[in-house]
Amino acid sequence: MRKSFLDTEEIHELPPRFHQRMVEWQKKHFPEMDFLVDHWSRHYRHEPFRLIAKFGALKSPVIEVGALAGRPKLARTTDLEDEMVLQSAKIIKAQCSTELGSIQQHRGSLNKAQDPEQQFDILRVMAEEFRHAYQMMFVLANDDWTRVGKDIASETMDELLSMETGAHVLDAFNLFFDSFVDNAAFTAIIDRVGKYQLEMQTVFSYAPMARSMGPMLAEEAFHMATGVNTLRKWCYAASRGEGNVSISNIQKHINKWVPRGLEMFGDERGGKSAVQFGFKDLLNGEAMRRYYDELKVELIDTLNWEILRARHPEIGRPDAPIIADRVLATGESEKDVAVDDLLYLPSEKFYRRRGLYEFQMWDPRGVPMRDKREYLAVLRVRLPDSYVSGPDFKTYLEHLDQKLAGRDVKEEGLPFYG
Numbered sequence: 001m002r003k004s005f006l007d008t009e010e011i012h013e014l015p016p017r018f019h020q021r022m023v024e025w026q027k028k029h030f031p032e033m034d035f036l037v038d039h040w041s042r043h044y045r046h047e048p049f050r051l052i053a054k055f056g057a058l059k060s061p062v063i064e065v066g067a068l069a070g071r072p073k074l075a076r077t078t079d080l081e082d083e084m085v086l087q088s089a090k091i092i093k094a095q096c097s098t099e100l101g102s103i104q105q106h107r108g109s110l111n112k113a114q115d116p117e118q119q120f121d122i123l124r125v126m127a128e129e130f131r132h133a134y135q136m137m138f139v140l141a142n143d144d145w146t147r148v149g150k151d152i153a154s155e156t157m158d159e160l161l162s163m164e165t166g167a168h169v170l171d172a173f174n175l176f177f178d179s180f181v182d183n184a185a186f187t188a189i190i191d192r193v194g195k196y197q198l199e200m201q202t203v204f205s206y207a208p209m210a211r212s213m214g215p216m217l218a219e220e221a222f223h224m225a226t227g228v229n230t231l232r233k234w235c236y237a238a239s240r241g242e243g244n245v246s247i248s249n250i251q252k253h254i255n256k257w258v259p260r261g262l263e264m265f266g267d268e269r270g271g272k273s274a275v276q277f278g279f280k281d282l283l284n285g286e287a288m289r290r291y292y293d294e295l296k297v298e299l300i301d302t303l304n305w306e307i308l309r310a311r312h313p314e315i316g317r318p319d320a321p322i323i324a325d326r327v328l329a330t331g332e333s334e335k336d337v338a339v340d341d342l343l344y345l346p347s348e349k350f351y352r353r354r355g356l357y358e359f360q361m362w363d364p365r366g367v368p369m370r371d372k373r374e375y376l377a378v379l380r381v382r383l384p385d386s387y388v389s390g391p392d393f394k395t396y397l398e399h400l401d402q403k404l405a406g407r408d409v410k411e412e413g414l415p416f417y418g
């Protein structure tokens with residue numbers, strides 16, 4: 001039997017005028033991609049990088065969740081209600097913005113890498129993010145969105161291709177990278193949010209979005225591994241008194257990125273309309289909770305294992321978190337590993353500016369703080385120096401003051417599914 005359009009795996013190129021504009025952006029903002037393409041086969045056996053849109057097969061021919069559950073997936077925008085068209089366009093645009101934003105961020109500290117392999121892996125991450133942006137542009141360019149704009153693909157291109165760091169839709173993509181520690185922490189922490197969003201969106205009721213997720217998820221796994229493996233090497237070396245990245249430096253970067261990662265899920269209490277539209281299968285709070293739990297296991301426990309086994313090779317993966325958590329809870333050293341030698345996951349209440357805990361004062365271990373001066377002193381030592389002296393921290397302090405004075409604060413940018 002012949003497969004229908006929705007079942008087939010396909011690759012596509014944007015129409016020439018759009019393809020050309022994407023390539024022009026790449027030449028200007030990401031010229032290193034040409035080096036990656038030229039040297040790909042020296043580093044990977046994986047098939048060479050190509051700038052194309054990839055569509056996988058649908059997981060389910062019918063809509064899985066929400067008000068339209070049980071009906072066939074919607075192949076064209078003409079099958080969608082007005083509000084669904086509007087919200088889908090917003091999600092696609094936000095997604096595209098994050099992809100382009102992260103390339104600009106990575107590039108800010110790409111030349112600060114000490115290891116050429118780690119640097120090349122980040123180049124691959126950047127190229128794949130560029131392909132994701134291309135994919136989202138294709139979804140827009142390949143359908144009729146006249147109900148939300150005359151020519152949404154061109155408008156989105158005009159808007160997104162001219163954005164610089166600081167003007168992107170999502171907060172996490174407006175933070176500058178100050179050293180290569182940011183490249184590693186970002187891929188380990190923020191790309192993991194990407195994985196969650198993409199996994200949730202495999203149910204997307206608008207079929208071209210659902211079908212975009214599988215190929216993107218396959219690439220996302222490499223992004224997270226790039227970050228975690230780099231951090232693992234640094235932790236192992238630091239624990240032996242070697243290498244150039246200290247445990248406390250890594251902890252400060254974890255503290256910088258985890259709060260922004262949590263906020264990318266949107267308000268803890270929200271997400272109902274996206275589920276109703278069949279765009280995703282989890283409410284914000286539930287997705288955030290699972291993400292947070294995964295960070296503890298996949299990031300913190302893994303890194304603490306590296307720290308412990310660097311000194312005691314006999315300690316296995318199952319025992320490592322038990323020992324690490326006991327040291328962190330009691331404050332007493334074990335096997336000559338002290339609290340400050342280990343990493344912890346900052347409290348989900350720490351350094352938040354959106355959602356349930358916005359502008360509340362908590363220290364990274366989840367202890368409430370009453371005095372603003374003491375709180376600021378904690379932030380200054382628990383976040384990276386280069387971040388504290390930068391523009392985003394200044395904005396946070398201004399907004400905190402406004403909030404403490406009882407005024408409403410307008411945070412620029414939006415989380416997903418605002």
Ligand SMILES: [Fe+2]
Nearest residue numbers: 099129132194
């Ligand atoms: Fe991506």
Ligand SMILES: [Fe+2]
Nearest residue numbers: 191194220223
């Ligand atoms: Fe990614």
